[in-house]
Amino acid sequence: xxxxLVIGGKKFKSRxxxxxxxxxxxxxxxxxxxxxxxxxxxxxxxxVHLHGERDEIxxxxxxxxxxxxxxxxxxxxxxxxxxxxxxxxxxxxTSLIKLEVHPDQRYLLPDPIETLNAAExxxxxxxxxMPYCQADPVLAKRLADAGxxxxxxxxxxxxxxxxxxxxxxxxxxIEQSEVPVVVDAGLGRPSDAALAMEMGAxxxxxxxxxxxxxxxxxxxxxxRKAVAxxxxxxxxxxGESFNYASATSDLSGFLKSLDExxxx
Amino acid sequence: MIVSINxxxxxxxxxxxxTELLLGEKIIADAGNLSGIxxxxxxxxxxxxxxxxxxxxxxxxxxxxxxxxxx
Numbered sequence: 001x002x003x004x005l006v007i008g009g010k011k012f013k014s015r016x017x018x019x020x021x022x023x024x025x026x027x028x029x030x031x032x033x034x035x036x037x038x039x040x041x042x043x044x045x046x047x048v049h050l051h052g053e054r055d056e057i058x059x060x061x062x063x064x065x066x067x068x069x070x071x072x073x074x075x076x077x078x079x080x081x082x083x084x085x086x087x088x089x090x091x092x093x094t095s096l097i098k099l100e101v102h103p104d105q106r107y108l109l110p111d112p113i114e115t116l117n118a119a120e121x122x123x124x125x126x127x128x129x130m131p132y133c134q135a136d137p138v139l140a141k142r143l144a145d146a147g148x149x150x151x152x153x154x155x156x157x158x159x160x161x162x163x164x165x166x167x168x169x170x171x172x173x174i175e176q177s178e179v180p181v182v183v184d185a186g187l188g189r190p191s192d193a194a195l196a197m198e199m200g201a202x203x204x205x206x207x208x209x210x211x212x213x214x215x216x217x218x219x220x221x222x223x224r225k226a227v228a229x230x231x232x233x234x235x236x237x238x239g240e241s242f243n244y245a246s247a248t249s250d251l252s253g254f255l256k257s258l259d260e261x262x263x264x
Numbered sequence: 265m266i267v268s269i270n271x272x273x274x275x276x277x278x279x280x281x282x283t284e285l286l287l288g289e290k291i292i293a294d295a296g297n298l299s300g301i302x303x304x305x306x307x308x309x310x311x312x313x314x315x316x317x318x319x320x321x322x323x324x325x326x327x328x329x330x331x332x333x334x335x
Contacts, residue, residue, distance in 0.1 A: 019335025029333065044334025047270050047327060048291055048301070057333050058300045073334050083307070087329045090302035090309050158335065207335035 003235070005202050007180050008096065008128030008149035010067065014039050015197065016227040017069070017182065018220070019207025020057060022159075028216050030060045036210070036220035042069045042098055045087050069130065071098035077111070078118035085122055097122060098152070099131040108158040112139050116146060123147035132184055135166035137173045144179045151179060152205065155196065156186025159208040163192040167199075174200045190219075190226030197230025198238060265322040282315040282326070291328050302329045 005012040018038040023029035033041055041061060061068060070088030075081035078101065085097040099122065101114040110132050116139070122129045128149045133139055135153040143151050153173055156162035163186065164170065174181050180202035187193050193204045206223050213219035266275055269289060276285060282303060286292045292301065298312045304327045310318050320326065 020333040021335040023333065042335055043331045045302075045329050046332045048330050050270055050272055050289065050291070058331050068331075070331065071334055086309050087302045087304070088331070090311065091300050091329060091331050205335075 005180060007130065007182075010096075010128075012039050012203070014224070014227075015203040015231055016193070016223055017041070017184075017203055017205040018210065019205060020061070021207050022211035023216060026057050026060050029057060029211075030064065032210055032216040032220040033061070033064055033066060034220075035217045035224065036206075037224045038066060040067045040069050042071050042205070042207070043088075043092075044071055044073050045084050045091065067096070068092055068094060069096050069098050070094065071100050071132075072118075073100050073102075075101050075118075076103040076114075077101060078114040078121065081114070081118040082121050082125075085118075085127055086125075089127070095127050097127045097129055099129050099148075102132075102158075110134055110154070112136065115139075116142055119143055119148050120146045130182070135169040135173060137169060137176055140173045140177055140181075144177060148179060150182050150202070151177060152182045152184040154185040155183050155192065156188075158185045160186050161188030161209050161212075162186050163188050164195060167195075170196070170201070171199055190222045193223055194226040194230035194233075197227055198233045200234050203227075265320075267320050267322070267324045267326060269326045270328060271325075276320065280320050282310060282318040282320060285320055285326065286315070286328065300331050303327065304329075 005015055014037045016036055016038050017040045018033055018036050019042045020029055070092055072081040072084035075084050081101045099118055101111045102108045103111055112134055115131055115133055119129050119131050130150050130152055131143050131148050132152045140151040156165040182203045182205055183196040183201045184205040187204055187206050188209050196204050210216050210219045265278055266273055283295050303310055305324050
């Protein structure tokens with residue numbers, strides 16, 4: 001039995017959070033979310049198209065009973081992020097917000113200064129702030145000091161599927177953080193997620209790796225198992241690693257008996 | 265009077281409320297079910313409970329938002 005994760009007073013049994021972008025249809029998304037076992041899924045805010053199709057995923061997600069985590073994706077500075085957060089709160093009636101500020105479109109890297117400024121303002125305004133941030137241990141600490149409910153450092157650029165490029169900095173963040181650490185962005189395969197969890201991450205957020213896979217439902221199930229396995233390994237406590245071999249069978253007894261044979 | 269809704273100019277009668285505007289533009293189908301959407305007038309969010317009596321003024325810029333998929 002694994003321990004629950006608590007963020008902003010909310011308990012989660014599953015340590016896999018899932019993003020809802022890039023799925024080929026609402027049905028594929030719904031099946032993937034179910035297979036992932038996730039209890040927290042992200043959404044975005046958009047201006048309503050006056051003409052044309054609406055993105056009808058809210059109803060299927062509500063049917064699943066998962067907690068919705070709106071994000072501020074698209075915000076280029078603190079002011080826009082605060083506005084997006086307020087819009088999301090009005091849309092969904094939730095104070096949870098995944099704070100994202102990324103002015104650079106090529107790498108979508110988060111702006112640390114604007115993110116911290118927005119976090120301070122949103123905390124004052126009563127939000128449960130979950131900031132997407134650079135894998136910077138000093139920044140992670142500053143965000144926690146500002147009242148963030150957790151920190152969400154990136155493993156690699158959003159949607160890149162490149163895995164734990166920031167591994168060493170994530171290790172330091174995990175070691176030092178007094179709030180839950182959710183490794184977000186760039187996890188490309190279940191083994192990346194398992195490794196992050198073995199390192200002691202409290203949760204991971206995965207979107208692209210599931211959504212663009214050959215079979216999102218199956219991949220979501222694979223991530224579910226990887227996250228659970230990684231967490232279980234972390235809770236069990238990994239064995240120490242050594243540079244030299246250390247025999248797992250008692251070789252000496254066997255050799256001794258051969259020696260005795262020769263000396264007879 | 266002329267107002268703008270999500271950057272499109274529209275002509276509406278004086279005294280139009282936010283609810284009437286959104287129903288008229290078919291942005292909402294049912295004023296009783298406003299889940300998942302939000303509106304702002306001149307970049308100030310107007311709470312859904314106020315939509316029925318919030319009157320739009322000449323030149324107002326109305327933005328309507330909804331939740332979509334995202335990571």
